[in-house]
Amino acid sequence: RISDMVQIAVSDITIEKNTLMITVRRGKTMMTSQPYTLWMRREAPAAEAMINTWIRAKKSNRLFLLSEMNADEERAKLLSTIRDMITSTNDQLELRSIRRGGLQRMASLGFSLDRIITFSRHSDTPMLMRYLGWGSTLVIRQKEMIEMTDAMMQAQAMTTQITMNE
Numbered sequence: 001r002i003s004d005m006v007q008i009a010v011s012d013i014t015i016e017k018n019t020l021m022i023t024v025r026r027g028k029t030m031m032t033s034q035p036y037t038l039w040m041r042r043e044a045p046a047a048e049a050m051i052n053t054w055i056r057a058k059k060s061n062r063l064f065l066l067s068e069m070n071a072d073e074e075r076a077k078l079l080s081t082i083r084d085m086i087t088s089t090n091d092q093l094e095l096r097s098i099r100r101g102g103l104q105r106m107a108s109l110g111f112s113l114d115r116i117i118t119f120s121r122h123s124d125t126p127m128l129m130r131y132l133g134w135g136s137t138l139v140i141r142q143k144e145m146i147e148m149t150d151a152m153m154q155a156q157a158m159t160t161q162i163t164m165n166e
Contacts, residue, residue, distance in 0.1 A: 006067070107132050
């Protein structure tokens with residue numbers, strides 16, 4: 001969630017030799033769950049951008065990566081700026097579009113629904129399914145359903161063939 005990411009503190013970032021670790025401690029999911037950790041390979045472009053932002057925040061003695069104190073007004077201004085950047089690309093997009101796109105990409109790569117929901121931190125499967133176009137992007141379900149319908153059709157054809165031979 002972008003609204004959670006704008007609340008990352010400098011102390012929430014751990015930079016290791018091969019990885020970047022981000023501990024999410026503030027945001028919407030914290031109302032119902034505990035903090036969680038995200039990892040990236042350090043050489044990933046997103047990790048490098050995060051590290052550069054972390055370095056700038058430390059040099060400025062900020063507590064948070066993108067704001068001074070994580071105040072409501074600061075977050076509102078940040079989210080407004082991000083929203084403007086997103087809609088300047090396509091006015092049909094919104095703040096949730098990035099999250100939705102990432103989750104749909106996971107689904108199209110064949111990740112299971114269980115793995116996606118663990119990563120997305122959705123509270124339930126129906127809510128996640130809305131993000132996944134009601135499952136239209138869930139490749140693993142597509143493969144399973146085609147396999148099942150193929151087996152059923154094949155069984156029906158065999159039954160029909162046996163009946164015709166009798």
